[in-house]
Amino acid sequence: MIKENCKLAIISIKANKMRAFLTMLGIIIGVCAVIAIMTVGNSMTADVKKQLEGYGVQNITLYVSQIDWNEEISEADMENMLFKPDVLHKLSEKFGKRIAGISVEASVDGGKVIRDGKTANVNILGTSAGYYKANKVKLINGNSFNQYDYEQGNNVAIVSDKFIEQLYGSEYKPENLLGKEIEINSMEEYINVTVVGIYHYEAAGQRGGSKNITTNVYIPLKAAWNITHNKDIMECVVVAAEGENATVLSEDIKLYLTDAMATQLGDKFMIDAYSNQSMIEENTKTMNQMTMAISMIAAIALIVGGIGVMNIMTVSITERTREIGTRKALGAPDSMIMLQFISEAIIICLIGGVIGIVLGLVLGNVAVHFMGYTPHISFASIYMSVGFSMAIGVFFGYSPAKHAAKMNPIDALRYE
Amino acid sequence: MSSDILLQARGIRKSYYVGTPNELEILHGIDLDIKRGEFVSIVGQSGSGKSTLMNILGILDRQTAGEYILDGVDISKAPNKSLSYLRNKHIGFVFQTYNLIARTDAVSNVEMPMLYAGIPEKKRRQRAEELLEMVGMAERMHHTPDELSGGQKQRVAIARAMANNPDIILADEPTGALDSKTGRLVMDIFHELHEKQGKTIVLITHSNELAAETPRIITISDGNIISEKTNGGKGVA
Numbered sequence: 001m002i003k004e005n006c007k008l009a010i011i012s013i014k015a016n017k018m019r020a021f022l023t024m025l026g027i028i029i030g031v032c033a034v035i036a037i038m039t040v041g042n043s044m045t046a047d048v049k050k051q052l053e054g055y056g057v058q059n060i061t062l063y064v065s066q067i068d069w070n071e072e073i074s075e076a077d078m079e080n081m082l083f084k085p086d087v088l089h090k091l092s093e094k095f096g097k098r099i100a101g102i103s104v105e106a107s108v109d110g111g112k113v114i115r116d117g118k119t120a121n122v123n124i125l126g127t128s129a130g131y132y133k134a135n136k137v138k139l140i141n142g143n144s145f146n147q148y149d150y151e152q153g154n155n156v157a158i159v160s161d162k163f164i165e166q167l168y169g170s171e172y173k174p175e176n177l178l179g180k181e182i183e184i185n186s187m188e189e190y191i192n193v194t195v196v197g198i199y200h201y202e203a204a205g206q207r208g209g210s211k212n213i214t215t216n217v218y219i220p221l222k223a224a225w226n227i228t229h230n231k232d233i234m235e236c237v238v239v240a241a242e243g244e245n246a247t248v249l250s251e252d253i254k255l256y257l258t259d260a261m262a263t264q265l266g267d268k269f270m271i272d273a274y275s276n277q278s279m280i281e282e283n284t285k286t287m288n289q290m291t292m293a294i295s296m297i298a299a300i301a302l303i304v305g306g307i308g309v310m311n312i313m314t315v316s317i318t319e320r321t322r323e324i325g326t327r328k329a330l331g332a333p334d335s336m337i338m339l340q341f342i343s344e345a346i347i348i349c350l351i352g353g354v355i356g357i358v359l360g361l362v363l364g365n366v367a368v369h370f371m372g373y374t375p376h377i378s379f380a381s382i383y384m385s386v387g388f389s390m391a392i393g394v395f396f397g398y399s400p401a402k403h404a405a406k407m408n409p410i411d412a413l414r415y416e
Numbered sequence: 417m418s419s420d421i422l423l424q425a426r427g428i429r430k431s432y433y434v435g436t437p438n439e440l441e442i443l444h445g446i447d448l449d450i451k452r453g454e455f456v457s458i459v460g461q462s463g464s465g466k467s468t469l470m471n472i473l474g475i476l477d478r479q480t481a482g483e484y485i486l487d488g489v490d491i492s493k494a495p496n497k498s499l500s501y502l503r504n505k506h507i508g509f510v511f512q513t514y515n516l517i518a519r520t521d522a523v524s525n526v527e528m529p530m531l532y533a534g535i536p537e538k539k540r541r542q543r544a545e546e547l548l549e550m551v552g553m554a555e556r557m558h559h560t561p562d563e564l565s566g567g568q569k570q571r572v573a574i575a576r577a578m579a580n581n582p583d584i585i586l587a588d589e590p591t592g593a594l595d596s597k598t599g600r601l602v603m604d605i606f607h608e609l610h611e612k613q614g615k616t617i618v619l620i621t622h623s624n625e626l627a628a629e630t631p632r633i634i635t636i637s638d639g640n641i642i643s644e645k646t647n648g649g650k651g652v653a
């Protein structure tokens with residue numbers, strides 16, 4: 001039955017190709033708009049999400065901020081904006097397994113290492129044990145610092161493979177540098193550190209001249225403090241454990257720290273936290289709102305298209321009154337006549353929908369391409385469009401089809 | 417004996433309301449019995465109500481008053497919903513203007529009543545091909561109506577009327593739009609259906625010659641049956 005009705009519908013559409021196409025236009029435009037917008041929206045969301053995920057979704061950055069930004073802060077106040085090591089220690093104990101690590105870093109300064117006339121620019125960074133997880137540093141040779149290194153502030157270092165390549169050339173086996181001492185020239189001072197580990201340098205973002213890349217040299221946090229004589233912790237990053245919702249955890253930590261640091265914060269400061277997770281959520285939310293708003297406009301186009309379908313079905317049925325009469329004379333039940341014309345309406349809408357989807361995908365991908373995102377097709381929107389165009393066919397085809405089904409056979413046969 | 421009566425009409429009246437209160441009665445109480453296997457022709461002047469009667473017999477229209485029993489079923493009491501089923505099973509129509517479905521080939525046209533009867537595709541196709549062969553249209557099976565002559569169209573229409581092997585074939589001036597030679601061809605098919613397959617046929621015609629070929633002739637004038645004639649033999653021109 002369905003096959004027969006589809007055949008009939010296609011015959012009828014073929015007989016009036018131009019008319020059918022014009023009728024489909026509304027549907028085509030509506031669906032095309034939805035698909036194009038969804039493709040652009042999805043690609044943007046996916047790209048932003050990927051970018052933020054690169055920085056670690058599980059990272060929660062904590063810092064102390066002023067409640068009233070207009071208020072002057074004194075030298076003593078500045079002191080109150082810092083995290084104390086023991087507070088962070090207690091934090092890590094309190095939250096236990098919910099956090100994978102706490103990352104604190106202390107920037108020493110930039111510097112360079114010179115060997116055989118070759119120079120490698122570096123950035124010396126004091127790190128806590130949690131740093132590597134928070135920043136997705138991948139160790140490829142040697143070890144990370146041990147507890148002893150952290151406690152004593154030993155002059156040990158983890159350098160990048162890029163750094164070694166810059167100094168020793170690409171032939172040199174990186175592991176040969178393990179246990180060797182390097183001399184970093186920083187702030188007109190020489191810092192000697194022993195290489196204990198090598199990590200893989202990952203180019204961040206833009207590809208520039210690969211010659212002058214500055215890579216990080218990591219040393220234990222305490223070692224950095226020893227060099228700079230400054231133990232200020234202005235910011236720390238908590239890495240949420242696997243499976244832990246960073247947004248929820250960040251709220252919990254905020255509450256805990258607000259309490260634990262109450263005397264220090266006073267009524268001037270508060271704990272602030274942000275996580276990439278919450279940024280992703282925020283971003284997805286605005287994106288979805290935008291998509292919804294534009295989809296509403298597309299929905300209006302679809303409804304207008306649907307009315308066009310209804311109009312053309314009414315015309316088509318009037319034209320074929322005698323055919324309907326004949327079919328009834330041959331014994332077609334009302335339900336079959338109804339099915340025939342609803343099928344026709346559905347197929348018109350479906351063809352329009354498919355054309356719209358194809359055009360929308362092309363348009364969306366071209367737009368995404370020019371906006372510089374990676375194309376990301378929204379399959380949900382394709383299924384939705386197919387379903388929606390069929391629904392329009394049923395909805396707007398129903399009334400004309402009902403009219404056809406209810407025709408009196410003899411009147412239909414005599415119609416001129 | 418009564419089971420032999422296929423069609424029984426009693427006091428059939430039909431009125432049209434051309435704007436109240438101007439009631440216009442077209443049929444003034446028709447009584448008619450047709451037995452199984454009869455070949456009846458109905459003649460009468462234009463506007464006498466032949467088609468009106470035929471449409472009532474074919475359940476395309478409902479009488480204003482009177483009783484109509486087809487194959488034991490009281491049509492006047494049958495619910496509207498069952499009428500399409502009754503038409504599909506019991507009646508085969510042949511129209512003056514053929515009324516083939518446009519853009520649909522001959523085979524598919526013949527299949528149509530079987531499609532509505534829910535007969536599976538293969539069986540439908542096979543029977544449609546047989547029927548088209550019977551009316552001599554085997555070579556034109558896949559031609560659409562606009563590729564067929566009037567006589568060819570009418571032969572397809574007869575094949576279509578036969579599709580569900582109906583109890584009765586109702587033909588309203590089937591040769592009215594054809595030249596006499598083609599009309600002859602169509603008429604021969606009716607004779608064949610009547611003689612070889614024992615089909616009950618009711619034929620409306622303006623041609624006295626064609627009417628004279630049928631065993632029974634009913635004359636209608638102004639909505640009344642005014643005479644009935646029975647031919648002993650079948651006159652063949």
Ligand SMILES: Nc1ncnc2c1ncn2[C@@H]1O[C@H](COP(=O)(O)OP(=O)(O)OP(=O)(O)O)[C@@H](O)[C@H]1O
Binds near residue numbers: 432434463466
């Ligand atoms: N829907 C209608 N409304 C009003 N009058 C009608 C209607 N249908 C038919 N009539 C009238 O009924 C009368 C009988 O019409 P009918 O078609 O039965 O005649 P007929 O005997 O078949 O004539 P012909 O030989 O020309 O086909 C005509 O006078 C016609 O005007």
Ligand SMILES: [Mg+2]
Binds near residue numbers: 467468588
């Ligand atoms: Mg007539």
